[in-house]
Amino acid sequence: MAYAAPAWPEPEPLDLAGAPVPAYGTGSLADLLPTVTAGQGLTLPGAGGPGMDLDPADRVCVFLVDGLGWELLRAHPDEAPFLTSLLDSSFNRTGRPITAGFPATTAASLASVGTGLPPGEHGLAGYTCLNPDTGELMNQLRWYPWTDPYAWQPYPTVFRQAHAAGIHTCQVSAPNFERTPLTEIALSGGTFHGRLAGEERMDLAAEQLAAGDRSLVYTYYAEVDGAGHRYGVDSDAWRGQLMYVDRLAQRLAEQLPPRSALYVTADHGMVDIPFGPDHRIDFDEDWELRAGVRLLGGEGRARHLYAHPGAAGDVLAVWREVVGEHMWVAGRDEAVAAGWFGPRVDDRVRARIGDVVVAAHADMVIVASETEPRESAMVGMHGSMTPAEQLVPLLEVRT
Template structure:
C-alpha cells in the first residue's frame, strides 16, 4: 500500500502492510500454478501457462496425477503441529510454499486454484460479496444470492481444458458439492465422484488413477475443526493425524507413474475475543455503510451510490481506521486494487470489491450480527487476511 493511501485511510497513521505483519500475495506464485503445472506434466500441453507453471514448480512428467487440497492446512499451521503428522512432516524439507490470493478464504482460493486466475479476474472476492445485479449479499460458498456460476465466474477452468485435451478428470468430494454453485464456478469440467469419509475418498481416487488421469481430492474437516475449536486445539491435532495416516496410505498405494500433490487453500489464526467488533453494535462502524460483505478478517464496505460516493468512502475509511486502530489496515477500494491486493481486476469484478476494504491484523475480527448466523459469530479459527499464517500454504509432492 502506498504511504499516502495508508495515511489518508488511517487518519495520518504510519502503518504499512509490512509493519502490520502482512505480506502482499505474490500472484506469480499462488496456488493458481498447481493445476496448469500438473496438466502440463501429464501431457495436457494446451493449458495456458502450463509449461511455465511446471517449470516454476519443478514437477516431473508423469502418466497421471492426484492433487489433494486440504482446506485450511496453512504451511505455518502444519509446521507448528508437524509432530502429529509424520508423513507430511517427511515431505516438508523437499517441499515448497505457495500463497493464496486475497482474501485468504475458500471461495477466493478455489477460484484461483481452479482457473489459475486472481480473485480480481474470477469475481470470487470473499466468503460473501456484493451482487452487482441485485445490490444484495451473495454467499460464494453456499451460492445463495449469487447469479449463475458461469455468469459470475467467467474464466475457463483448468479441468475444462484438460478434459478437452482428452485426459480424464475426476473430482472426489462430498455429495453435497456435486454440481454446487462453487463447484460449477471454480472446478467445472470432468466427472464428480461422491465419497463422504476420507478413507472412501482415498479409495475412489486410487480407482480413478488406474489409467491416465487427473484426480482431484478435497478434504474439508481440518478447516471445519479449526473453525469450531481453533487450529491450536487438541481436536485440530487429532484431525491432522487422521489426515496424515490416510495420505500416507494414498502415497503407498499409488500406481507407478503417478505424481501426488498435496496443498491447501489457506491457513488460519485463532481469534482474540478482546479484539472483536460488531458493526451492528458500533455506531462509528455502521455509519455511512450500506452493505458489509466479505468476512470477519477481510471486509468489503459499500457506500450508497451517488455523486458524493467518493467523499462518503473517505469518511467511512477514516471512521473505521480511527475505531479499529492498529487492529486493522483500512484502505480505499481503488487503492487496494491499484496496489495489487486482488491481482489484476476485470471491469465486471470491480463493483464486487468494496468502496473501502479492511484487512484485520493479529487475531482481530469485525463481525456483523445483522447478517451473520449465531454459529458464525462464535467461530474460534478464522482466516481471510494478509498474515503469513493465513496466506502461506504448502506444496508437497510424492513421485510413485
C-alpha cells in the same frame, strides 16, 4: 434517513508496503494447475505468469485439505508425522509454502485452484461480496441469493480444458458437492465421484490416477477447517482431524501408480481469535464504524465495506483512524493497484470489491453479532494476508 458525514479529515494515501501481497504468477494456488497441465503437454490460454518450478508428471493428484495452513502443519509434527516428513526434501519428496491468494477463504481459493486464475479474474473475491446487479450481498460459498453461476464466473476450469485435451480428469469428494454452483464453476470437468469416507476417497483417487496415461485427479477433505472454526486450532478436536488427514495422505501416497505426482495443499490457514472487546469488534453495535456503510461484506478478518453514495472517503478515514493500527485499510483503487486480488481485475469484478477493503494483521476480527451470528461465534478464523492465514503447504510425493 440521509447519510450525514462525520467530521473526519481526508485520508492520507496508504503505504501498503507492509501487506504481503500473494505470490501471484509464481507461487500461489492459482499457479498450481497451469504448471501441472503444462507438464502434461497442455498450455492454458491466459496463464498468468511463469508458473511454479515443478517437474513434469504424467499423472497428477491434488489433495486439498481445507484449512491446513503451512504454519499449523509445522507446529504439529507429532500429529502429522507423514506430512511432516514431506517438509524435508529428498529424491522423491519435497515441501514448501505457497500463498493462497486474497482473501484467504475457501470460495476464492477453490476457484483459484480450479480455474488457474486469481480472484480479480475469476471474480469470487470474498466470502460474501456485492452483486452489483442486485445490490445484495452474495454468499459465494453457499451461492445465496441465487445468481447464474456461469455469468458470475465465465472462465472454463482447468479440469474442463484438460478433459477436452484428452487428459483423464476427475474429482473425488463428498457426494453433496457434485451439483453445487461452486463446484460447477470452479472444479468441474471430466467425471465426479462422490464418496463419504475419506479412506474411500483416497483409494478411488489412486484408482483414477492409474486410469489414464495422462491423468489429473482432485480430491478434498473439509473437516480440518470445520474443527478449527468450531473449536479452534488449539483444540483436541482439531488435532484429531489433523491426525486423520495425515493417515489419509499416507494411504494415498502409498498407492500412487508409476509416473505420478501427489500434491497435498490447502485453501488457507487459520488463527484462533480470543473472545472479548479487545479482539472482537462488533460492527452491529459500533455506531462509529457503521457510519456511512451500507453493506458489510467479506468475513471477520477480510472485510468489504460498501459505502452509501458519496461516503466512501469518510468510511475510509474513519476505519483507518479506528482500526488502522490492527488492520490494513485500503480504498478499492488502492487494494487493486497493490495487487491484493491479482495483477489484473476484470471490469465485471471491480464493483464486487468493497469501496473500502479491510484485512487484519493483529489478533482482531470485525464480527457482526446480529447479522452474522454463526460466523461471529467461530473460534478459528481466516481471510487476511498474515503468514498464518496466507501460507499453505505444497507437499509433493513422486513415483
